[in-house]
Amino acid sequence: MSVLETNIPMGAGAEFDAIRRLLAVWGSQATGIGDDAAVVDIPPGERLVASTDACVENVHFRRGWLSAQEIGGRAAAAALSDLAAMGATPRGVLVAMALPIAWRPEIEALARGIGDVAASVGCPIIGGNITTATELSLTLSVLGSAARPVSRAGAQPGDIIFVTGRLGGPGAALDELRRGGTPAPGHRARFAAPLPRIHEGLWLAARGAHAAIDISDGLAADAAHLARASGVSLSIRAEALPCVNGVTMTDALRSGEEYELLVTMPAGFGSTTEFEQLFGIPLTAIGTVTAAADGDITYSGTAQITHGKGFDHLA
Amino acid sequence: MSVLETNIPMGAGAEFDAIRRLLAVWGSQATGIGDDAAVVDIPPGERLVASTDACVENVHFRRGWLSAQEIGGRAAAAALSDLAAMGATPRGVLVAMALPIAWRPEIEALARGIGDVAASVGCPIIGGNITTATELSLTLSVLGSAARPVSRAGAQPGDIIFVTGRLGGPGAALDELRRGGTPAPGHRARFAAPLPRIHEGLWLAARGAHAAIDISDGLAADAAHLARASGVSLSIRAEALPCVNGVTMTDALRSGEEYELLVTMPAGFGSTTEFEQLFGIPLTAIGTVTAAADGDITYSGTAQITHGKGFDHLA
Numbered sequence: 001m002s003v004l005e006t007n008i009p010m011g012a013g014a015e016f017d018a019i020r021r022l023l024a025v026w027g028s029q030a031t032g033i034g035d036d037a038a039v040v041d042i043p044p045g046e047r048l049v050a051s052t053d054a055c056v057e058n059v060h061f062r063r064g065w066l067s068a069q070e071i072g073g074r075a076a077a078a079a080l081s082d083l084a085a086m087g088a089t090p091r092g093v094l095v096a097m098a099l100p101i102a103w104r105p106e107i108e109a110l111a112r113g114i115g116d117v118a119a120s121v122g123c124p125i126i127g128g129n130i131t132t133a134t135e136l137s138l139t140l141s142v143l144g145s146a147a148r149p150v151s152r153a154g155a156q157p158g159d160i161i162f163v164t165g166r167l168g169g170p171g172a173a174l175d176e177l178r179r180g181g182t183p184a185p186g187h188r189a190r191f192a193a194p195l196p197r198i199h200e201g202l203w204l205a206a207r208g209a210h211a212a213i214d215i216s217d218g219l220a221a222d223a224a225h226l227a228r229a230s231g232v233s234l235s236i237r238a239e240a241l242p243c244v245n246g247v248t249m250t251d252a253l254r255s256g257e258e259y260e261l262l263v264t265m266p267a268g269f270g271s272t273t274e275f276e277q278l279f280g281i282p283l284t285a286i287g288t289v290t291a292a293a294d295g296d297i298t299y300s301g302t303a304q305i306t307h308g309k310g311f312d313h314l315a
Numbered sequence: 316m317s318v319l320e321t322n323i324p325m326g327a328g329a330e331f332d333a334i335r336r337l338l339a340v341w342g343s344q345a346t347g348i349g350d351d352a353a354v355v356d357i358p359p360g361e362r363l364v365a366s367t368d369a370c371v372e373n374v375h376f377r378r379g380w381l382s383a384q385e386i387g388g389r390a391a392a393a394a395l396s397d398l399a400a401m402g403a404t405p406r407g408v409l410v411a412m413a414l415p416i417a418w419r420p421e422i423e424a425l426a427r428g429i430g431d432v433a434a435s436v437g438c439p440i441i442g443g444n445i446t447t448a449t450e451l452s453l454t455l456s457v458l459g460s461a462a463r464p465v466s467r468a469g470a471q472p473g474d475i476i477f478v479t480g481r482l483g484g485p486g487a488a489l490d491e492l493r494r495g496g497t498p499a500p501g502h503r504a505r506f507a508a509p510l511p512r513i514h515e516g517l518w519l520a521a522r523g524a525h526a527a528i529d530i531s532d533g534l535a536a537d538a539a540h541l542a543r544a545s546g547v548s549l550s551i552r553a554e555a556l557p558c559v560n561g562v563t564m565t566d567a568l569r570s571g572e573e574y575e576l577l578v579t580m581p582a583g584f585g586s587t588t589e590f591e592q593l594f595g596i597p598l599t600a601i602g603t604v605t606a607a608a609d610g611d612i613t614y615s616g617t618a619q620i621t622h623g624k625g626f627d628h629l630a
Contacts, residue, residue, distance in 0.1 A: 036400035037366035039464045042357050051352035052409040052456050054444050085351035094367040096454045129369050135449055139411045141367050141456035149354045
């Protein structure tokens, strides 16, 4: 079952009751729910950009770490972040919930978290699926569009490497949570309430971004992915990395689930002032793309960095 | 992480190793895997049709009932069936796998099941997500396109109601499996290896289908969904229902996960001969759409039918 056009009346049963509770939270943000599938118009001249992302209890989070609303919000941010990295405009999200009985009272809070993050980037909720399960999992599929999607494989020698925002918050919060402690509020906020950099991604794409990737595995790992996909090498000035307070450069490099963007821009890109004024976060030049095709990352200003080692959910 | 253009080289780690094993099975059927998101072109003049569907161990199936390849195939058939019901051409599927450690040796078989069914309707695999979990779950998001998607809400008084194929096989197989028995081979095949009626749905849409729904909850329940969504009533001749051998009319009406299509066609639709010759399955007229707006289903030729009661995963 999934979801057309105006919301269509639905039948009886627990599945439909759960869907009604979701729709009550989402209101007019949910469009066209209730048919076999959702129908979306992609603007003429644009291409469809699509991705799916799962967030599973005890793999991606533990129940005590986050509120249900935060869990919903993080799932939406993680999924929409992939559209941000492609420079795509969100057109809709499909929400698949696997909901244990113990989580049923939290359905509105989960929905509110998803809804608020989707609303922050103008993304309607166009359908989904709900099932029971023994552990909570949220699998969000995001649909967007772009005239010229930005690949991670487009970096060119001579490009300047930029990163949005400040790194290290999620990693520091996770380290503290795993130790049983209480993260600093600033670190916790970066972990618990990330925002997808959709507007920032569109701004960078419009200014000719050659390549982009979101930092979900940590900057060191994602830089390696981008370099290998593009067939280039990267020279990164580690001392230039924008870190949140209280986090070392090395920890910032391996901090995953940042949902910031790593972008390579043509050398003539120019000033970051407009970006920083518009979005209220830094856009920092941290290095350059070089021609060697071996995907190597060279760091200056720091000791050893383990190349390509980041967050791995199956490790 | 999800998956652009040509397959892009990926980094190290168990997640990427698992993705490589999937890609080895899918070969050229998997296109553009390895970027933050997939890029798909929707033909000019067509609309995007999208749906997501989850298949969870111990909710939708038990491990002893089906091979891993069958589990993969059923997940693909269930998801693609929603596109069939919309009269849409598949453009791509995103495969989210939550894979317990005990299931890891089965990753190729799961992939083969998904790949074979997707290939049978010309649907490329354009991306996905893989994570560990304590129970197997496959969440497939399907993307299709149609110039005029067929809603379940479009039925008009005077339409003739048709159903594709023969009903009752999955219900009979499930009843037998739940009793600990061995289903008849014909019933088991309908349960274990359903095919999405994509080509059939396109053929019916091209001939002016007013409304369609796939029979995932059982004909009685899905007929009620269609009637309520369309604001009409249905008069069904239960004695006309095409049943598989050994299944009663009443059991066929409540048999879910059929993945056959229930379609309403304008009165002038004509002969079903070409359909049956092309696709090798019956297309059976089982009733008519009437004007009463209360969504009532009237059955002739049988005793009591519980209206709207079908398979409910949260019941």
